[in-house]
Amino acid sequence: MKIPTSLWLVASLVLVLSASGCSSVAPWQRGILAKSQMALDIYPVQSTFKSHIYTSREAVTGNSSAGGGGCGCN
Amino acid sequence: MAVIKTGYKKPIVIKKGRLLIETVYKRLFGGQLIYASKPKKTATVSSSLQALTAAALTLPGLMPLSANAAEEEASFLYGYYEEGSRNLSGVKSRFNPIAVNSLLGSSTIKLADRIKFAFNYAQDTWSGATPIATAPLAFGGNGDNGQGHLVGGATPYLVNNNVSFDRQLNPLSNSGAKNIQLAHTISSASPETRNQGDFKLGYEWDEAALDVGGGISEENDYHSQFGNMAGRWDLNHKLTQLHLGQSYTNSNTTATLDHDATPYIWETSTGFNAFNRSNHDFQLTKSGGNTFLTGDRQDWRTSLGLTQIVNETALIEAGFGFSRGTGYMANPYKAVELAYIAPGQTANVLTGQTVGLLEERPSERNQWIQNLRYVQHIKGLDAAVHFDYSFSHDDWGVNAHTFQSDWVQPIGSGWAITPKIRYYSQSAANFYTPYLVTIQSPTFIYGANGQIIGKQFDASKLPTYYSSDPRLSGYGALSGGITLSKQLVAGIRLEASAEYYTHAGSLKLGGGGEGAYADYNSYLVNGVLNVDLSSFSTAVRRHNSMSMMSSDDVEEDHSAHSMSANHSNHGNHGAHAPAGVMFSHMLEKPNDFMVGVRYMRDTQSGNILQGSTNVSNLTLVNNACGGNSKCYDTVRSMNMNMIMLDLMYAPTDWLTLMLMPQFVDMNMSSRALTGAPTPTFNEQMLIDHHTLHEHTTGGVGDTGMYAMVKLFEESGHHIHGTLGMSAPTGSVDIKFRDTHGIDVGFQHYGMQLGSGTWDFKPSLTYTGNIDRYSWGAQLSGTKRLQNSNASGYALGDIFQSTAWGSYGLLEWLSTSIRGVYTVQGAITGAFNGAYNPLGPIDYTSNYGGRYWDVGFGVNAFVSTGTLQGNNLSFEWLQPVHTDVNGFQLPRSGALAATWSYVF
Numbered sequence: 001m002k003i004p005t006s007l008w009l010v011a012s013l014v015l016v017l018s019a020s021g022c023s024s025v026a027p028w029q030r031g032i033l034a035k036s037q038m039a040l041d042i043y044p045v046q047s048t049f050k051s052h053i054y055t056s057r058e059a060v061t062g063n064s065s066a067g068g069g070g071c072g073c074n
Numbered sequence: 075m076a077v078i079k080t081g082y083k084k085p086i087v088i089k090k091g092r093l094l095i096e097t098v099y100k101r102l103f104g105g106q107l108i109y110a111s112k113p114k115k116t117a118t119v120s121s122s123l124q125a126l127t128a129a130a131l132t133l134p135g136l137m138p139l140s141a142n143a144a145e146e147e148a149s150f151l152y153g154y155y156e157e158g159s160r161n162l163s164g165v166k167s168r169f170n171p172i173a174v175n176s177l178l179g180s181s182t183i184k185l186a187d188r189i190k191f192a193f194n195y196a197q198d199t200w201s202g203a204t205p206i207a208t209a210p211l212a213f214g215g216n217g218d219n220g221q222g223h224l225v226g227g228a229t230p231y232l233v234n235n236n237v238s239f240d241r242q243l244n245p246l247s248n249s250g251a252k253n254i255q256l257a258h259t260i261s262s263a264s265p266e267t268r269n270q271g272d273f274k275l276g277y278e279w280d281e282a283a284l285d286v287g288g289g290i291s292e293e294n295d296y297h298s299q300f301g302n303m304a305g306r307w308d309l310n311h312k313l314t315q316l317h318l319g320q321s322y323t324n325s326n327t328t329a330t331l332d333h334d335a336t337p338y339i340w341e342t343s344t345g346f347n348a349f350n351r352s353n354h355d356f357q358l359t360k361s362g363g364n365t366f367l368t369g370d371r372q373d374w375r376t377s378l379g380l381t382q383i384v385n386e387t388a389l390i391e392a393g394f395g396f397s398r399g400t401g402y403m404a405n406p407y408k409a410v411e412l413a414y415i416a417p418g419q420t421a422n423v424l425t426g427q428t429v430g431l432l433e434e435r436p437s438e439r440n441q442w443i444q445n446l447r448y449v450q451h452i453k454g455l456d457a458a459v460h461f462d463y464s465f466s467h468d469d470w471g472v473n474a475h476t477f478q479s480d481w482v483q484p485i486g487s488g489w490a491i492t493p494k495i496r497y498y499s500q501s502a503a504n505f506y507t508p509y510l511v512t513i514q515s516p517t518f519i520y521g522a523n524g525q526i527i528g529k530q531f532d533a534s535k536l537p538t539y540y541s542s543d544p545r546l547s548g549y550g551a552l553s554g555g556i557t558l559s560k561q562l563v564a565g566i567r568l569e570a571s572a573e574y575y576t577h578a579g580s581l582k583l584g585g586g587g588e589g590a591y592a593d594y595n596s597y598l599v600n601g602v603l604n605v606d607l608s609s610f611s612t613a614v615r616r617h618n619s620m621s622m623m624s625s626d627d628v629e630e631d632h633s634a635h636s637m638s639a640n641h642s643n644h645g646n647h648g649a650h651a652p653a654g655v656m657f658s659h660m661l662e663k664p665n666d667f668m669v670g671v672r673y674m675r676d677t678q679s680g681n682i683l684q685g686s687t688n689v690s691n692l693t694l695v696n697n698a699c700g701g702n703s704k705c706y707d708t709v710r711s712m713n714m715n716m717i718m719l720d721l722m723y724a725p726t727d728w729l730t731l732m733l734m735p736q737f738v739d740m741n742m743s744s745r746a747l748t749g750a751p752t753p754t755f756n757e758q759m760l761i762d763h764h765t766l767h768e769h770t771t772g773g774v775g776d777t778g779m780y781a782m783v784k785l786f787e788e789s790g791h792h793i794h795g796t797l798g799m800s801a802p803t804g805s806v807d808i809k810f811r812d813t814h815g816i817d818v819g820f821q822h823y824g825m826q827l828g829s830g831t832w833d834f835k836p837s838l839t840y841t842g843n844i845d846r847y848s849w850g851a852q853l854s855g856t857k858r859l860q861n862s863n864a865s866g867y868a869l870g871d872i873f874q875s876t877a878w879g880s881y882g883l884l885e886w887l888s889t890s891i892r893g894v895y896t897v898q899g900a901i902t903g904a905f906n907g908a909y910n911p912l913g914p915i916d917y918t919s920n921y922g923g924r925y926w927d928v929g930f931g932v933n934a935f936v937s938t939g940t941l942q943g944n945n946l947s948f949e950w951l952q953p954v955h956t957d958v959n960g961f962q963l964p965r966s967g968a969l970a971a972t973w974s975y976v977f
Contacts (some may be wrong), residue, residue, distance in 0.1 A: 045180065060474045074266075
């Protein structure tokens with residue numbers, strides 16, 4: 001089982017980010033981050049629908065660990 | 075002054091802006107603020123203080139993973155997806171490409187301060203045509219059963235043809251010219267519906283959260299059940315979040331192979347053609363006239379993610395996922411065209427024969443996915459730009475890149491517009507092949523009398539794995555879309571979105587994608603209604619009862635079932651109308667809103683009735699199908715599920731407006747009638763088509779628009795009238811797929827999703843109550859305003875009367891009993907296109923009737939606590955007498971359930 005190079009890149013990034021505790025954004029500086037447009041998933045219900053369509057039409061099964069989703073055989 | 079509990083030792087104290095603080099705090103983090111002093115009724119907040127408080131409030135949590143995920147919420151989505159026609163090299167398919175109607179409903183509630191429960195329901199109905207196989211154009215696989223018609227896919231024509239190649243194995247056309255152009259063979263499917271229910275139970279600590287969930291997905295040919303667990307840890311003063319998820323899914327395939335295709339499909343592992351197998355072998359089972367392919371699979375998925383605040387205006391997320399699937403991983407509905415070429419041929423033109431093979435995929439797949447998200451605020455525009463990239467690699471050889479970018483632009487007054495662009499590219503699986511060529515001659519298999527009963531090929535001379543599923547080919551896809559969202563009033567948000575998608579081999583990253591024959595375009599649209607329940611938690615709540623529908627109601631718009639409209643009252647806690655009564659109450663005050671969901675299930679089964687009497691099969695054969703025709707089959711059972719949205723608004727205290735979109739799905743099974751005359755070949759094929767398969771339909775139903783006007787109100791007594799229209803948004807042209815080259819035509823009248831006509835729907839409702847007792851009565855009707863719909867017929871008019879009484883057992887719980895009488899006319903007109911009547915359900919005189927029902931209901935209203943303001947009602951409608959027009963299936967009963975929320 002060969003692990004792709006890009007995986008190591010992402011793993012390295014995760015480590016770098018973990019170490020970024022030094023990035024100091026004080027609590028009172030997080031007003032912009034709290035805006036709804038800054039959320040990682042802006043429209044979560046739509047995302048569920050669209051990712052079901054994508055995974056039925058494309059070879060990638062998605063990164064969700066939720067499970068389910070049906071056959072999508074047709 | 076407010077004190078905000080944080081992960082820090084010292085609380086943050088804010089003296090002003092309490093309302094803002096509370097709202098923002100709850101939206102972001104949930105939980106309660108502790109007030110150091112009595113809150114003031116109004117708050118005057120300077121803009122600078124607002125900014126400060128909003129900023130300060132972000133402290134306890136990091137950032138919401140999904141912007142619009144409130145503490146307690148209910149969401150409803152309708153989505154539609156449709157593909158464009160495929161290029162069949164000059165052959166025009168008369169089948170509509172695949173289309174999907176999707177419903178998603180989800181709700182999240184707090185069971186306790188730190189415990190949340192979420193439930194989701196999803197339904198998809200798929201119908202239409204997709205490629206079943208691919209072959210050189212010279213094979214003629216895109217034609218119509220070899221008849222030379224310029225129509226593709228009348229049956230999946232997996233040709234068993236003589237074909238020619240040159241010595242380099244390039245296919246040759248009839249003229250002998252080399253022609254390497256490929257073409258799909260298209261197969262059309264009748265509608266099929268999938269239902270999924272899943273839940274999640276979550277517990278939150280100060281700096282961590284754990285969710286445990288599971289669910290079931292059911293469709294005719296595929297069943298899966300799954301469980302999952304996900305954790306979140308806040309680190310580094312909540313600048314960092316770590317996510318870990320794990321899921322397990324177990325799935326079973328029980329696919330009925332297309333009986334039009336089985337004669338041409340060969341069972342892969344043994345080399346026999348499937349059509350000649352009389353008992354089961356490794357992959358296939360023959361039972362009751364059908365050929366089944368069964369298989370099990372297991373899927374494990376693990377995901378690990380890390381979200382990090384980069385600075386005051388940006389955040390980033392990196393994730394890694396691994397999924398492992400084992401078991402039956404193939405697609406039972408895809409075939410691979412195989413050409414045999416007999417060895418030892420010396421001429422320049424090699425001749426061979428073609429067959430279709432069931433595809434063969436590895437029984438294991440390991441997939442690694444990495445993804446990166448970056449969100450940056452754009453100062454000045456107050457917009458946010460999102461970049462997502464993911465890379466997936468698996469041991470089937472598929473490497474896929476996905477880029478997506480969204481620009482979220484608030485434009486004032488609660489509106490936001492979000493354009494989106496997405497690019498996807500994948501390489502082909504290493505066993506993907508459009509078709510196969512093998513140098514061998516099949517061995518003939520002889521029966522006891524020396525006749526040829528089959529052929530067998532040497533599977534060892536083929537690749538171990540092969541698939542022609544275009545989804546495993548190399549291609550790219552570019553899509554663009556836009557989402558418009560509007561915050562209507564506090565806590566209610568509407569979203570509308572559209573996306574256009576282009577799939578093309580030429581769009582593959584780095585080139586080398588599949589040929590243009592596999593290109594297609596598609597689009598999807600969706601609308602979302604989201605209610606943030608937590609935003610109302612401190613509001614003064616009143617409650618209104620809701621209603622539902624009787625089995626009689628259902629028939630109104632869905633012919634084979636019965637349904638119409640009833641109603642009742644509202645207002646005080648002692649007066650709940652039963653769940654099956656529609657339009658039962660008005661809103662009390664100007665500018666009140668109500669959202670509600672109604673669910674109704676109507677079931678029919680048993681011996682066929684003539685009027686009110688059971689009749690024999692022979693009576694049905696001779697009398698139930700018109701004067702000159704005989705019946706060959708009849709319905710065994712029929713079920714209908716309806717989900718309706720109740721959206722109500724009161725512009726004044728004497729008028730309430732109501733909008734009611736409906737979503738319907740139905741299924742039915744049939745049986746052959748003993749004593750029927752010997753059918754012709756075509757009739758037998760059609761009878762098999764009905765009796766060997768359950769039929770399903772589903773999608774958007776008709777849409778109701780109503781105005782309710784208060785006519786009389788005095789202590790304990792209330793009368794209102796309702797005038798409304800039903801718009802024909804439900805399909806009335808749903809058709810079966812072809813079978814054995816026969817155009818089966820329209821699905822039964824009772825399986826269409828709407829009336830197809832504009833309908834006038836008036837009603838008059840009286841309600842009253844004293845102490846714990848309440849009662850009501852209603853007259854309602856449905857008048858078709860057109861003589862026929864686009865398919866050539868009109869459902870019968872409906873009249874219904876109902877009366878009920880209710881007793882409040884507890885402050886929050888009441889029970890009801892109700893009587894209902896409904897009369898509905900027969901269908902007028904008839905289908906104006908291909909239609910093959912074989913049973914009573916296919917004749918218009920066998921619709922409508924007179925129905926008496928008794929309803930038993932319970933109603934719960936939550937007047938305190940976190941669920942305050944919610945109303946939940948159930949009613950079972952038991953048929954007591956039925957007098958049908960002509961010959962019909964009796965009703966077994968109907969379940970009505972409603973949830974509503976007034977604010």
